[in-house]
Amino acid sequence: xxxxxxxxxxxxxxxxxxxxxxxxxxxxxxxxxxxxxxxxxxxxxxxxxxxxxxxxxxxxxxxxxxxxxxxxxxxxxxxxxxxxxxxxxxxxxxxxxxxxxxxxxxxxxxxxxxxxxxxxxxxxxxxxxxxxxxxxxxxxxxxxxxxxxxxxxxxxxxxxxxxxxxxxxxxxxxxxxxxxxxxxxxxxxxxxxxxxxxxxxxxxxxxxxxxxxxxxxxxxxxxxxxxxxxxxxxxxxxxxxxxxxxxxxxxxxxxxxxxxxxxxxxxxxxxxxxxxxxxxxxxxxxxxxxxxxxxxxxxxxxxxxxxxxxxxxxx
Numbered sequence: 629x630x631x632x633x634x635x636x637x638x639x640x641x642x643x644x645x646x647x648x649x650x651x652x653x654x655x656x657x658x659x660x661x662x663x664x665x666x667x668x669x670x671x672x673x674x675x676x677x678x679x680x681x682x683x684x685x686x687x688x689x690x691x692x693x694x695x696x697x698x699x700x701x702x703x704x705x706x707x708x709x710x711x712x713x714x715x716x717x718x719x720x721x722x723x724x725x726x727x728x729x730x731x732x733x734x735x736x737x738x739x740x741x742x743x744x745x746x747x748x749x750x751x752x753x754x755x756x757x758x759x760x761x762x763x764x765x766x767x768x769x770x771x772x773x774x775x776x777x778x779x780x781x782x783x784x785x786x787x788x789x790x791x792x793x794x795x796x797x798x799x800x801x802x803x804x805x806x807x808x809x810x811x812x813x814x815x816x817x818x819x820x821x822x823x824x825x826x827x828x829x830x831x832x833x834x835x836x837x838x839x840x841x842x843x844x845x846x847x848x849x850x851x852x853x854x855x856x857x858x859x860x861x862x863x864x865x866x867x868x869x870x871x872x873x874x875x876x877x878x879x880x881x882x883x884x885x886x887x888x889x890x891x892x893x894x895x896x897x898x899x900x901x902x903x904x905x906x907x908x909x910x911x912x913x914x915x916x917x918x919x920x921x922x923x924x925x926x927x928x929x930x931x932x933x934x935x936x937x938x939x940x941x942x943x
Contacts, residue, residue: 629655629771635764638713638745645712648745649695652764653710656743660779662698668780671697674735694729697737698783705783706730706739717742717749718758727753738786739777750777781901795834795841796904799892806892810906813887815845816917817855819928820867822876828852829905830880846893847908854911855886863916863938870933878933882921887912 633651637643643651662670674697696708707729711717722742730740730753739759741750748767750760760777762770772793776782800806819831823846830845847855852871856864870878890906918939928934 629659630764630767635746638764643713643745645710645715648713648743649710652745653696653708653743656748656767656774656778657696657698660775662780667701669699669702671699694726694735697735698778698780700780700784704735704737706737706741706778707735708741708743711742711744713745715744717744717747718761723751727751739783741778748774792833792840792842794901794903795836795843796892796906797895797902798836798841800895800904804892806894806904808892810890810892811888811912812890812906813912814885814915815843815888816882817845817880817884817886818882820871820878820880822849822871825849828871830855842903844903844905845888845890845908846905851908851911855884855914857911858884858914858916859935860916863935866938867933867935875931879928879935881928881934881936883917883935883939885915885917887914 630652637651657670660668662668664670664672673693673695694707695710697704698706698708707726709722709726709729711722715722717723726740726742729735730737738753739750740753741748743749745764747761747763749758749762751758760773762774767774799808799810804810815832815834817830817832821829821831823829826849828847828849830847832843832845833840834843835841852868853864856867859867867878867880888908889910889912890908893905893907895902895904918936921936
């Protein structure tokens, strides 16, 4: 996106705020999916009808108009203020100015950002420290972090930032084609869930490119016995039965380890995110690892069958 821009350009006296808007900020907003109209809208130089905020009973005038208001479904979500490369976007005056836009009664958004071309900084109105501060040289290689704070879906649902990125999507972005064969030796599985009468999903976490990713394995129910083959028969029966009754879930808690052949599946869009499951073709081997985990998982609801708990009870 910025491969043809030499950072020395920012030291040119003729490269001012208007250049930052056109050369740096506009490509970012376009790539994020913001347009002048529609559900994900960028509003340029929004005019504030009541150009002041209240501090107690005292009116404080807002002297300038925010450069960009990012709105999702017509709700302002973030203010982005452009500055000249000579401006310090972390200076108290500049941060306070952008903050005053964000908390204005006609905007009232939780996030605000400043960009001078050389760097981008993003704040939450309730925090003094930046949520993200990136130099221009990092914009491309850390683009996913920019998306985490500025993309329409993350502005609409900030909780998505806590989600681990999807492994299947990461493989696709790295050049692996849909339908490619992927063999995993081994995969330690966590939560199983019945999707419908024929399909089951198993989730796991894996490190890819030095970052934890979530993996979704989809497989036909006829393969379930192969996944459970390493379990003692009573545990395999209890695990299988848990998937046949509400809430149709069972926690393997990394006690089930398998070697599997998969293919990269199609992109699936849910309410909150997109992901690509790995579709299991064959289970090569399955093992049971009853050794205690270093730290127990405590976020599994009480009504979910837990394999390790069931094993300890039987012992």
